[in-house]
Amino acid sequence: MANDKAIDVRDLVVGFGPRTVLDRVTFDVRRGEVFGFVGGSGSGKSVLLRTIIGLVPRRSGSIEVLGTRLDTANAEERRGIERRWGVLFQQGALFSSLTVLQNVQFPMVEYLDLPQRLMDEMAAAKLDMVGLRRADHDKMPSELSGGMTKRVALARALALDPELVFLDEPTSGLDPIAAGDFDALIKTLQETLGLTVFMITHDLESLHTICDRVGALADGRVVATGSIESMLACEHPWVRSYFQGRRATAVNERFANIEP
Amino acid sequence: MGSAPSLVAHPGTAGIELSAAGSWTVDHARSLDGIILDMMRTTPADVPVTINMRSIAALDTYGAWLVERFIRARESGSGSTRLDGLPERYRALYEEISTTERDAPQPAKHRPSILRSIAWLGQAAAGFGRDLVDFANMLGAIVVSLARVVANPRSFRITPTMHHLDRVGWQAVPIMLLITFLIGCIIAQQGFFHFRKFGADAYVVDMVGILVVREIGVLIIAIMMAGRSGSAYTAELGSMKMREEIDALRTMGRDPVDVLILPRIIALVIALPILTFLGSMAALYGGGLVAWAYGGMSPAIYIERLREAVSLTHFEVGMIKAPFMALVIGVVACAQGLAVQGSAESLGRETTASVVKSIFLVIVLDGLFAVFFASVDM
Numbered sequence: 001m002a003n004d005k006a007i008d009v010r011d012l013v014v015g016f017g018p019r020t021v022l023d024r025v026t027f028d029v030r031r032g033e034v035f036g037f038v039g040g041s042g043s044g045k046s047v048l049l050r051t052i053i054g055l056v057p058r059r060s061g062s063i064e065v066l067g068t069r070l071d072t073a074n075a076e077e078r079r080g081i082e083r084r085w086g087v088l089f090q091q092g093a094l095f096s097s098l099t100v101l102q103n104v105q106f107p108m109v110e111y112l113d114l115p116q117r118l119m120d121e122m123a124a125a126k127l128d129m130v131g132l133r134r135a136d137h138d139k140m141p142s143e144l145s146g147g148m149t150k151r152v153a154l155a156r157a158l159a160l161d162p163e164l165v166f167l168d169e170p171t172s173g174l175d176p177i178a179a180g181d182f183d184a185l186i187k188t189l190q191e192t193l194g195l196t197v198f199m200i201t202h203d204l205e206s207l208h209t210i211c212d213r214v215g216a217l218a219d220g221r222v223v224a225t226g227s228i229e230s231m232l233a234c235e236h237p238w239v240r241s242y243f244q245g246r247r248a249t250a251v252n253e254r255f256a257n258i259e260p
Numbered sequence: 261m262g263s264a265p266s267l268v269a270h271p272g273t274a275g276i277e278l279s280a281a282g283s284w285t286v287d288h289a290r291s292l293d294g295i296i297l298d299m300m301r302t303t304p305a306d307v308p309v310t311i312n313m314r315s316i317a318a319l320d321t322y323g324a325w326l327v328e329r330f331i332r333a334r335e336s337g338s339g340s341t342r343l344d345g346l347p348e349r350y351r352a353l354y355e356e357i358s359t360t361e362r363d364a365p366q367p368a369k370h371r372p373s374i375l376r377s378i379a380w381l382g383q384a385a386a387g388f389g390r391d392l393v394d395f396a397n398m399l400g401a402i403v404v405s406l407a408r409v410v411a412n413p414r415s416f417r418i419t420p421t422m423h424h425l426d427r428v429g430w431q432a433v434p435i436m437l438l439i440t441f442l443i444g445c446i447i448a449q450q451g452f453f454h455f456r457k458f459g460a461d462a463y464v465v466d467m468v469g470i471l472v473v474r475e476i477g478v479l480i481i482a483i484m485m486a487g488r489s490g491s492a493y494t495a496e497l498g499s500m501k502m503r504e505e506i507d508a509l510r511t512m513g514r515d516p517v518d519v520l521i522l523p524r525i526i527a528l529v530i531a532l533p534i535l536t537f538l539g540s541m542a543a544l545y546g547g548g549l550v551a552w553a554y555g556g557m558s559p560a561i562y563i564e565r566l567r568e569a570v571s572l573t574h575f576e577v578g579m580i581k582a583p584f585m586a587l588v589i590g591v592v593a594c595a596q597g598l599a600v601q602g603s604a605e606s607l608g609r610e611t612t613a614s615v616v617k618s619i620f621l622v623i624v625l626d627g628l629f630a631v632f633f634a635s636v637d638m
Contacts, residue, residue, distance in 0.1 A: 096602060096603030096604045096605065097603050097604060097605035112286065112289060112290070113290055114289055114290055114293065115290075115293055118289065118293050118326075121325060121329065122321070122322060122325060124360070124361070125321065125325050125357060125360045126321070128360035128361050129321075129356060129357075129360065134361055140602070140603060141602070141603070142601060142602020142603055143602075158321075160286055161285070161286045161320040161321050161322060188356070191352060192352040192353040192355075192356045193320070193321065193353060194349075
């Protein structure tokens with residue numbers, strides 16, 4: 001493969017009015033890895049995600065996704081890239097007027113020219129893969145629980161077999177069991193489908209169990225990137241308080257006992 | 261994109277060997293679908309088949325599913341089906357797909373159209389009944405809330421009421437004046453144009469005066485209010501319902517009717533008569549201008565004729581109707597707002613229903629008032 005980086009962000013600056021949210025952010029995500037991004041509430045993680053996928057304009061810097069410079073790409077090239085990624089929004093962002101099955105079929109209808117039978121089968125298969133029962137396929141999004149909404153949103157993000165998926169706090173609002181299941185699901189799908197996963201999370205368990213590398217955002221900059229072990233050893237005050245705080249220590253200890 | 265996929269059959273002594281090649285991916289899903297359907301048709305069910313996947317260039321869930329669909333379709337026949345040489349890197353993916361549920365998705369059932377229209381008729385009738393109950397419920401809740409305010413005047417929410425009065429009353433003045441002014445102009449122009457033929461010019465003023473003060477003024481304003489403010493009420497309450505704001509209010513021990521609905525309805529009931537008065541004046545003014553410019557009637561004569569034609573009774577008839585129309589618009593708008601369910605579509609549907617129903621009820625109410633005033637000689 002010519003380029004082993006799925007996402008390559010250089011000196012990205014994003015701001016609203018007089019406020020600079022992201023100040024020269026630089027990091028990259030390698031193909032096939034699960035990259036977790038942490039940062040305090042309001043630190044600009046979601047803004048970073050939304051800038052990469054093109055919902056928020058940048059002030060300067062470059063964004064390269066799957067080998068294409070998105071900031072200079074024309075509409076045609078952009079569509080080509082958008083077709084190769086999937087996005088899971090924090091609240092699911094399911095289309096409320098479509099059923100679960102139609103939500104998953106939506107990208108197929110828009111991008112592919114497939115017989116209805118195959119789309120039905122594929123949407124059902126995707127929903128099966130994320131663990132949604134057949135009885136729930138014809139429900140409306142307003143009838144789903146939080147965990148089911150996230151599963152359906154993941155199935156929709158995976159509808160076109162993307163190479164890259166963006167997950168915005170996939171386990172927030174789920175109970176620990178459901179969050180653990182969801183982590184396992186992401187890991188399984190990542191392994192079987194060879195996905196690259198970029199996820200924003202607050203969930204220390206997710207960082208420990210499924211992330212290959214972690215990046216930390218503080219004061220509008222990426223202050224550390226590396227494996228979870230290197231994060232634990234990091235000297236930056238915010239990273240220290242995040243990974244060495246009272247809540248974090250309990251999780252760290254548990255994982256220290258499991259891992260030899 | 262990768263190379264185009266193919267599946268070639270090689271008949272042999274031990275059965276048929278199908279050798280797959282190319283990219284079995286989403287980009288080629290359409291042609292793959294055709295290939296698999298052809299193969300399902302042409303391969304005899306009683307002959308053993310081996311699918312050789314050794315030389316495929318790529319496989320994703322679409323390709324894996326189509327292979328799996330072929331294998332599942334052959335399960336009913338006597339010939340065995342074997343998958344051979346699947347590259348190691350795709351094994352987990354294929355496992356995942358092959359363990360999905362077996363029963364095919366059920367296509368939606370279509371009932372005969374006659375049954376559907378009967379069902380629709382029944383649902384519409386039941387819906388109409390539910391609407392009446394909702395309307396009565398909302399009216400009752402408002403009366404109870406009003407009674408609470410009368411018993412304890414300090415509990416009245418004066419600030420939100422003023423806020424809504426500003427929005428539905430004050431801010432609506434320019435558009436209401438413009439529209440009623442134009443309506444007044446048009447009525448007068450039409451009157452002169454047609455009455456002139458039989459020399460009844462003088463009676464145009466009677467027509468404009470009575471029509472505007474008694475009927476048109478209040479009707480136009482009420483219909484505009486239903487479109488402008490009723491729809492806003494429904495959309496506001498509906499999105500509050502969607503985001504659980506109304507539930508939050510309830511759990512804090514506050515009745516949404518007291519907090520959200522009563523101030524809105526009182527604002528509407530105050531604003532609509534005021535706007536009706538202003539609108540009627542604007543329409544009379546417009547009629548006067550046309551009488552002067554088009555009908556050649558001097559303003560002094562117009563005012564004099566108006567004074568003779570329009571009695572206080574006509575004015576009262578128009579003004580008495582205004583608060584009742586405001587109440588109907590407000591009750592319908594709030595009831596529809598609380599009927600919003602989770603989806604964006606439902607918000608749009610209820611907002612449309614709110615405007616349509618309130619305009620309909622305003623006109624029905626106007627008819628009932630006409631009967632009432634006729635019977636009391638007003």
